[in-house]
Amino acid sequence: MSGRRMVSCLKLIAAAMATGLLLTTAGCASTDDTNTPDGGTVTQSTGAVAIFTPSDGITLSQHTPLNKWAKLVPDITSELKKQGFKSANITTTTSSDLAKQSQDIQDYVVNHAVSAQSGKDSANKKDGADEKEITLIVAPAAETQTSTRQYGDYVSQTSGTATDRTGSDEAGSTDASESTDTSESANASSSDNASDSTDTESMPRMANALQLAKDSGMHVVLVANPVKDFTPDAFVELSTAERIGQIQASKLADKLQLDTISKDNPKAVEILLPYTASADGSDDEFAKEAFAGAWSVLQPYFKKGTAYSPSGLLTADTTDGQWESVAFKIDKDSRITDEITNRLKQKDSASHTRIDGIIAMNDYVASGVVDALDHLGYTGSAADINPSITLPGIVGNITGKQDLHRKKVPDPIKAPENDGDAANDGSASEKARDTQWPIITGYGAYVDELPQLVSGHQWMTAVEDRKGAATQLAQMCLKINQGTAVKSLQNLTKGTYPGVAGKNMPTLRPDLVAVSASNLKSTLIDPGYITLADAGM
Incomplete structure (x- = not known):
């Protein structure tokens, strides 16, 4: 199915959700613990979380930044469990580029939306949560150049919107790599054009899939990079240039x-x-x-x-x-x-x-x-x-x-x-x-x-304070799924971002951590980021 037809289908599903599903789930929003006639309490559901991240940037150099996507996901998962989320209600998906990621998100959202629209009850769902108790954590795959990859995976890209990811690194290349014949240049140009075409389809698909998620009652938290023409429930800014x-x-x-x-x-x-x-x-x-x-x-x-x-x-x-x-x-x-x-x-x-x-x-x-x-x-x-x-x-x-x-x-x-x-x-x-x-x-x-x-x-x-950010992000997901305000979270502010349809969205902005020999133990070794051997001890 072409990107344009898929976008149209998503809009139809969203319309159906607005007239049908939202009515059926209006009373499903989580509430605080309530008393039962026999004096007991009803425990509030934590709901489910689906995490979507890019694969780690490929580098030919031995120099590797500490913070990579592959390390953030386990930290978030661990903190979600501490907040009471069940392992079965936490899913993680890693995608190689924006095209694959937008497809993965679309499949997840449509499957849940269609399942709910067809009248399946929560017991038949894999995560056992209704749509108002599902939060999508999405770190959009962003194209990065050699120099920007040297700062790590979490830096917000300055283009303001997610774009397709290249997937290779030229750092450490030899002079031989600079000599390219005419046919190779033509192939590179053709590849760039193909990437642009894929990007043109992937970006709207990502935005529409995320909008469908919100229209169906799910929640969306974007991490590091915004998505053009889409306003999430919250944004997490880990670092900027x-x-x-x-x-x-x-x-x-x-x-x-x-x-x-x-x-x-x-x-x-x-x-x-x-x-x-x-x-x-x-x-x-x-x-x-x-x-x-x-x-x-x-x-x-x-x-x-x-x-x-x-x-x-x-x-x-x-x-x-x-x-x-x-x-x-x-x-x-x-x-x-x-x-x-x-x-x-x-x-x-x-x-x-x-x-x-x-x-x-x-x-x-x-x-x-x-x-x-x-x-x-x-x-x-x-x-x-x-x-x-x-x-x-x-x-x-x-x-x-x-x-x-x-x-x-x-x-x-x-x-x-x-x-x-x-x-x-x-x-x-x-x-x-x-x-x-x-x-x-x-x-x-x-x-x-x-x-x-x-x-x-x-x-x-x-x-970036990866573990601290994971803790605050898990707390945010719990509050969002339970319908409570997130304004009490530490490091929460309001922010606007280029290309985002909306203003003053809740933004989690953890402080950066300065590291020197005098505090290496307290900042990196004690929290478990590195070992004594990593420090050369």
Whole structure:
């Protein structure tokens, strides 16, 4: 059946549901426990939950973000059971792309709608719940480019609506992959056209299937990405490009004490912004928003003169729209080394350029920055920037042998070159200062890069609170199925999203978690995200 005919059929089913099913289920909404004539109580049903997620993004690189769809689903399932949902009433479906996912959702919704419309009672249903007690959790499959996949699966795509997923990753590709003959280009173009055609059918099918679910009395919660022309009961925003940029810049500013230092001792800061050119410009938009998030924090310090860019790519007058000044293509690993070398290496000189902080945006880029700085001759670690924290102390904290207390980072009001006493130290101290290892931030909590946090080569990463989000999402499903308000949930706000037919929908927005060596144990090890072995212990 063609996509257009299927959409028409769905609309007919929806109309039938509106005139028939809704009348029969109007009295089926869950209520609070009520007393019976014999003094007992009637336990309120939890209903059923159907979870639809994409398959994990494929990557050819060994660098893998901690949070993937395959890890979120078990967490949600576990939390649903804690809320009282029966295993038989929880279904999970993983789909390879938007076309398959929209078909899977359509099949589920139609099967339940037709079953109810034909007069089958609840006892004959697999999940044993009527339509008003069913919530669909849907994470729409979204097309992602190489650079956006480096942040993990949960980042909302900036196009504002779900689109078809590519299913392959070009990260780590060799130069040979760049040479493509005419026939291969033609095949790629044909494949793109076929994908566009599939996408054109899949998006309306997804929206119409979800609308049918709502019309039949079911509830829909969208996760990470909205669906064009569809308004869900609630939305879950796990992370965005802007928030990723903001958290790194905020933590960097705190660590370098940009609020308290003098313009006589400014800090040297660089932003590395990876991106992959895309035909629809979606990756450009992602990079732009990530830069806007970081720049909203850092620009005031550039204006005050307490921060500067040693490469000169950022100035006090830089605007959000000038994100391309610090952007670089991430089509192969060597791009990272080339970018940091071009910014810091002084031509025809053996001396080093002082650098205090580097926002690498994600852990994939951060790992390349670490390698490049080591090659350029920078020494030390982030632990050296705070004398109160030593590597043995960090190790002791992670293994649970001792607590780690951070003290204020001492920093002179004036730069050493402006201080007469320091000037007497000679060129040795100046060289040591210029070769000092900088603060490096990233995102994704790549498991194979966590030892870099322990060693202090990468100071900070960040990640979505997956387990916390799963808990709140399970609580939301219970409240929705039982017809109670969700406004009491933690981290709940109101939000609007591009392409969504509706305004101010309830939005769950869990805080991002900043991770460094000092809190690695409490943020990742104790909750069970990683093991001591993962941290290199």
